[in-house]
Amino acid sequence: MSDSQPREVRLKDYVPPTYLVDTVDLHFDLDDARTLVTAALKLRRNPDAATTDPVLTLFGRDLELLSLRLDGRELGEGDYRILGENLSIAGVPDTFSLQIETVIHPRENTSLEGLYTSSGNFCTQCEPEGFRKITWFPDRPDVLARYTVTLVAEYARYPVLLANGNLVEAGKLPDGRHFARWDDPFPKPSYLFALVAGDLVEIADRFTTASGREVALRLYVEARNRAKCEHAMASLKKAMAWDEQVYGLEYDLDIYMIVAVDDFNMGAMENKGLNVFNSKYVLARPETATDADYQGIEGVIGHEYFHNWTGNRVTCRDWFQLSLKEGLTVFRDQQFSADMGSAAVKRIEDVRILRNSQFPEDAGPMAHPVRPASYVEINNFYTATVYNKGAEVIRMYHTLLGPERFRQGLRLYLERHDGQAATTDDFLRAMAEAGGIDLTQFQRWYEQAGTPELQVESAYDAATRTFDLTVRQSCPATPGQPLKEPFHIPLAAGLLGPDGRDLPLRLEGETAPAVAGTRVLELRHATETFRFVDLKERPVPSLLRGFSAPVRLRGDWLQADLALRMAHDSDPFNRWEAGQQLACDLLLRQVTAIGDGREEAFDSSFVAAFRAALNDAESDPALLALALTLPTETYLGEQLEVIDPAAIHQARESLRRHLGEELRDDFFQGYRRCRDAGPYRPEPAAIGRRSLKNLCLAYLMSREDADSLSLCLEQFEAADNMTDVLAALGCLANSTDPRREKALPRFREQWADDPLVLDKWFLLQATSRRPEALDEVRRLMADSAFNIRNPNKVRALIGAFCQGNPARFHAADGEGYRFCADQVLAIDPFNPQVAARLLGALSRWRRYDGARQGLMRKELERILAAEGLSPDCYEIAAKSLA
Ligand code: B3K
Ligand code: ZN
Numbered sequence: 001m002s003d004s005q006p007r008e009v010r011l012k013d014y015v016p017p018t019y020l021v022d023t024v025d026l027h028f029d030l031d032d033a034r035t036l037v038t039a040a041l042k043l044r045r046n047p048d049a050a051t052t053d054p055v056l057t058l059f060g061r062d063l064e065l066l067s068l069r070l071d072g073r074e075l076g077e078g079d080y081r082i083l084g085e086n087l088s089i090a091g092v093p094d095t096f097s098l099q100i101e102t103v104i105h106p107r108e109n110t111s112l113e114g115l116y117t118s119s120g121n122f123c124t125q126c127e128p129e130g131f132r133k134i135t136w137f138p139d140r141p142d143v144l145a146r147y148t149v150t151l152v153a154e155y156a157r158y159p160v161l162l163a164n165g166n167l168v169e170a171g172k173l174p175d176g177r178h179f180a181r182w183d184d185p186f187p188k189p190s191y192l193f194a195l196v197a198g199d200l201v202e203i204a205d206r207f208t209t210a211s212g213r214e215v216a217l218r219l220y221v222e223a224r225n226r227a228k229c230e231h232a233m234a235s236l237k238k239a240m241a242w243d244e245q246v247y248g249l250e251y252d253l254d255i256y257m258i259v260a261v262d263d264f265n266m267g268a269m270e271n272k273g274l275n276v277f278n279s280k281y282v283l284a285r286p287e288t289a290t291d292a293d294y295q296g297i298e299g300v301i302g303h304e305y306f307h308n309w310t311g312n313r314v315t316c317r318d319w320f321q322l323s324l325k326e327g328l329t330v331f332r333d334q335q336f337s338a339d340m341g342s343a344a345v346k347r348i349e350d351v352r353i354l355r356n357s358q359f360p361e362d363a364g365p366m367a368h369p370v371r372p373a374s375y376v377e378i379n380n381f382y383t384a385t386v387y388n389k390g391a392e393v394i395r396m397y398h399t400l401l402g403p404e405r406f407r408q409g410l411r412l413y414l415e416r417h418d419g420q421a422a423t424t425d426d427f428l429r430a431m432a433e434a435g436g437i438d439l440t441q442f443q444r445w446y447e448q449a450g451t452p453e454l455q456v457e458s459a460y461d462a463a464t465r466t467f468d469l470t471v472r473q474s475c476p477a478t479p480g481q482p483l484k485e486p487f488h489i490p491l492a493a494g495l496l497g498p499d500g501r502d503l504p505l506r507l508e509g510e511t512a513p514a515v516a517g518t519r520v521l522e523l524r525h526a527t528e529t530f531r532f533v534d535l536k537e538r539p540v541p542s543l544l545r546g547f548s549a550p551v552r553l554r555g556d557w558l559q560a561d562l563a564l565r566m567a568h569d570s571d572p573f574n575r576w577e578a579g580q581q582l583a584c585d586l587l588l589r590q591v592t593a594i595g596d597g598r599e600e601a602f603d604s605s606f607v608a609a610f611r612a613a614l615n616d617a618e619s620d621p622a623l624l625a626l627a628l629t630l631p632t633e634t635y636l637g638e639q640l641e642v643i644d645p646a647a648i649h650q651a652r653e654s655l656r657r658h659l660g661e662e663l664r665d666d667f668f669q670g671y672r673r674c675r676d677a678g679p680y681r682p683e684p685a686a687i688g689r690r691s692l693k694n695l696c697l698a699y700l701m702s703r704e705d706a707d708s709l710s711l712c713l714e715q716f717e718a719a720d721n722m723t724d725v726l727a728a729l730g731c732l733a734n735s736t737d738p739r740r741e742k743a744l745p746r747f748r749e750q751w752a753d754d755p756l757v758l759d760k761w762f763l764l765q766a767t768s769r770r771p772e773a774l775d776e777v778r779r780l781m782a783d784s785a786f787n788i789r790n791p792n793k794v795r796a797l798i799g800a801f802c803q804g805n806p807a808r809f810h811a812a813d814g815e816g817y818r819f820c821a822d823q824v825l826a827i828d829p830f831n832p833q834v835a836a837r838l839l840g841a842l843s844r845w846r847r848y849d850g851a852r853q854g855l856m857r858k859e860l861e862r863i864l865a866a867e868g869l870s871p872d873c874y875e876i877a878a879k880s881l882a
Contacts, residue, residue: 006871121198131190194271270307327390344572358384409434500568622688649807694727814855832870
């Protein structure tokens, strides 16, 4: 990094804007080499401004300024100052108009932020600070304005012209050009601005809201993708109906548009009335998309739609409040997906994501609170902590208040702040009022980073028939926060009798009759004891049911307690969790043994428990598939003082092979039981059966005997859907069988024209367990379908290797690290956001052994020393090394 280090922005320095913008009239003369942008703004002094200085500050980046007019008078160079990204004009009146003409270069914009082109079409991405790459503007979320937008472009190349809001006028112009004018009646921050222009086909549908308003629904995709939109459209309608039913929230414009583009830095963007999506979250057909893709589409379509209220109608005052919209909207999309499918399956999947990405983040150098106190580059804070832990925080309000009062709290928040930019404090206040509870201490979930730990001890006293649960909470130190105060934690608990059934629960001193089931205990102190009474014998505690708080739980339970809970717990999440704990204990013992140069025989009772679960014809296949999936290498690593990626991989693989061998017949039977005869349907029950079937296949293929191989090849050849084809190809990608070398190229050829399917092909090879995975990744980077400028491709090949193949990425020779750093440095100059994400793979170097630490640190230092490094990568590298 050069001499001037990027500056940190701090929450405590927040000051309201000095000037507000009432209206923005934008005019775009679209040309991919050189677009002329004319912005006409009406401004007025903010009555709540912190200063009386009449200085207007605008932000801009990579702009060619042509002219600046204040109340019609052209400003000369002495009338304003440009310093870095700031343009300031002193001595402005209380109300005035400003006209700004700039030129931008969309085709050269490789950062995919601001106005850029994808497959030759124009699109925008403005969150968080991309609008300043379009024109000079007070580009901050607490400046809300009404926008009208006129787009002018060549008709033949760009027949479709879209912007936020409602279309008010359109028509032909001379010279083969045409125009469209859009008006968005809702005041919005600049980050929600969007435009799209291109050669796209339109898929039309409609939705009638609960109050009878007609809404036009439109999907825009490239013509080749026309037949892949049905599921996205159905998902949108489901989401619209769901928000009405659950929260009484209706859509508010006449039209809702979604545009799919291939080049996009993340999943999708909730621009008011005009969502722009990564095509991965729109396009699906049974032959090209997996069950996970279908579910991902439903979830992301829901997420962006739900932002219309939680994010757009009520937005964030500043970027420190990002979780106000993101944590809340993730929680809402989680609830939506739970209602569309199985709540238990969804909960387990969400907790797996939390534990595999947020827990490590919270224990590393980038750890930050759900509401961060400072940042260098805000793009680095679209994190698992802000999104997923943020959603857990919202879930805890839901648990503490119950669904009905939570709904009232959400409605109160939205009514009170409609059309405003709000804070997480505003949200908490609305919840406390609606719930009639004191949430002062709950505030700490926003302020303190780190994953709290609960240590539980239990004691049964036969004489008094009481059972004491003593819970100690603590939270590890995180950067800048050595000491933590206790959290307010909802701990959902049940007690099981010897038959595994829920016992009636009564705490000492309570008079109400005991009821069997789950109770929410509220922790507020460092140590607390709960005494349950009237228990004839020692119960088995089932704590943190449904994962009621984002914490780590440790207890004095016995292996037999876990086995009982795995078989009988009435809470499906905890049934799964008990099995995972048993597997985890077993695997960690093996890791230790491998570290000592030996391997242990696996406990036969574990195999027996697996067999019993697998053969339980009553159980839900989807839950069973999750129960029979071993904890990930990442999660196992998290449990260790020093992560040993090689030993973890060896232990997990050896248990997989052991199970594959011991349960061979059971897996064959399971496979046959779950095979569906009818046509492919992406519905929960069928998805569950496929996931169990493909899990059986993977266990069988861990041995690669002839029967398993032929089953796998048969599935690869005969399947009519991508879920089954890819499951089989995934097994082959890991195998040493020569038929692998036929299957992979054949698939490549068959899907040569489908970039999203090729992403899967790249990903399978990047995450292959084969020792030569890195060589293959290097080789695949030269494939004509690979394009380092396309974020999906980078994620599918480079990201998947660095972040999804721990055993190979952490190869002892450090080649994985060197490769990662090389790619970060190659990508950073043209797309810092994507580069910074990738760099995250090196940030937790302190968790490994001395040799690996040295190798990773060397790469981080090399990156930090690079000339012209982006603030994005600077922040991650510097904080990792600090
Ligand atoms: N709000 C966008 C994320 C924008 C990320 C910018 N780096 C998508 C979403 O969370 O819905
Ligand atoms: Zn979001």
